[in-house]
Amino acid sequence: MEIIFGQNKKEQLEPVQAKVTGSIPAWLQGTLLRNGPGMHTVGESKYNHWFDGLALLHSFSIRDGEVFYRSKYLQSDTYIANIEANRIVVSEFGTMAYPDPCKNIFSKAFSYLSHTIPDFTDNCLINIMKCGEDFYATTETNYIRKIDPQTLETLEKVDYRKYVAVNLATSHPHYDEAGNVLNMGTSVVDKGRTKYVIFKIPATVPDSKKKGKSPVKHAEVFCSISSRSLLSPSYYHSFGVTENYVVFLEQPFKLDILKMATAYMRGVSWASCMSFDREDKTYIHIIDQRTRKPVPTKFYTDPMVVFHHVNAYEEDGCVLFDVIAYEDSSLYQLFYLANLNKDFEEKSRLTSVPTLRRFAVPLHVDKDAEVGSNLVKVSSTTATALKEKDGHVYCQPEVLYEGLELPRINYAYNGKPYRYIFAAEVQWSPVPTKILKYDILTKSSLKWSEESCWPAEPLFVPTPGAKDEDDVPCRPSRDCGVQGPHRKSHCQLSIACVPEISAFGRQTEDNQGSTVILRYTENLNY
Ligand SMILES: CC1=C(/C=C/C(C)=C/C=C/C(C)=C/C=O)C(C)(C)CCC1
Ligand SMILES: [Fe+2]
Structure with missing residues (x-):
């Protein structure tokens, strides 16, 4: 297990075709982006916590029933500084590290009360956020990193603090129907106050302001709530x-x-x-x-x-x-x-x-x-x-x-x-070890599991034009490949079961790593 969790994962720079079992419905097209820790050892140094690992971006391009997978390490300043020094030089959630004395890009790691909060990591390993047309890898610090969703290349580093006063921000923003982002962050001991800040990032930027401007630069504080306690x-x-x-x-x-x-x-x-x-x-x-x-x-x-x-x-x-x-x-x-x-x-x-x-x-x-x-x-x-x-x-x-x-x-x-x-x-x-579909109304649940499989966060993808909340209108023998008398439940769940954080793990026989599988769960046992 330690091997599976703590082992450095290899990047898959060239798209590789995934083995698909079952059949993926023709309408399921697009690219699924995932993020998570991929490297826990740099040179001789090791991170202590799984959430410390260097961000590995994954993409699954799905088209005509086929899936192509690729992965690439986020080229964060943290990643680059670590690789150059051949050791961990930037602190993460569970590991305090000390910068390279010659190249101390993250050296201001302590200060006094008015600048209490140190410069945090830009190892954005938790999630992916969409802002307008842009995609960002995110963590819970003030930094996010723009990425190219096609090539998984790392683009600019954005410091939320330039636009809204937050030292920390969540990796689980909300989106409205127009794609505007609503997120929350914490502003620590700023002008004598510690507060929780709700902020908005518009999906689109007015034409007049467009030149070179990403929507994040138009982030605005929506409201704030004082923390019960300053410290x-x-x-x-x-x-x-x-x-x-x-x-x-x-x-x-x-x-x-x-x-x-x-x-x-x-x-x-x-x-x-x-x-x-x-x-x-x-x-x-x-x-x-x-x-x-x-x-x-x-x-x-x-x-x-x-x-x-x-x-x-x-x-x-x-x-x-x-x-x-x-x-x-x-x-x-x-x-x-x-x-x-x-x-x-x-x-x-x-x-x-x-x-x-x-x-x-x-x-x-x-x-x-x-x-x-x-x-x-x-x-x-x-x-x-x-x-x-x-x-x-x-x-x-x-x-x-x-x-x-x-x-x-x-x-x-x-x-x-x-x-x-x-x-x-x-x-x-x-x-x-299982995926669950829970029905709040009937308080009943459906489960899927397979031996040696560790499913991750399941994603619900509605069929285009679906009417019911869980709807995947069933077209017998066409989409889901199930023959004979047809129950809706045969292909009810369009779950693309892929990793939330780190690769979707199938324990291989020699326990030497995890294989990435995209599984269309048409065989849910109802
Ligand atoms: C680096 C850093 C942080 C990182 C937190 C992380 C990485 C949290 C991950 C949480 C997950 C994955 C939860 C899943 O349920 C803090 C504590 C915000 C603040 C100090 C700097
Ligand atoms: Fe989460």
């Missing part, structure tokens, strides 16, 4: 949107800015500056997109750790939102490469299973409502919101499903009432 803002990996609101969880999984400011001197990683406070609460901020202001009521729930929001929508005066939640922050712990050893499947166990929780937040709190009464009047959920003496509202979720991560939806339903979640099934081990 310990919450860590967050994603957020939710409905048609009119933004949902932000200020969770008790926090960054300690003073620890971060001294981490370089103390020789400890950024990860060691994050902690989960199980005595604290999770604050739920609901921001009205029309007024650009938070709904004034203080909503909160029990302490939890959320990485992925699934979806959110408005119903009967409430914002309903679904998240994958943990009881603590042990997930990050498991991805230390030292833990991903041979006994990993037995020994490396989560201390809580990721659960799908639905929250209901009442938008208008009746002043006359009795203390202790449930303000949620939505019949579709058992989630509650109890009014308290001080006017605060305590939200308790409905647990919908236990054991899933890497959730995706039909994105046309983002922010809207929806029914289906596509995810990876995760029980006690952080490595998924």
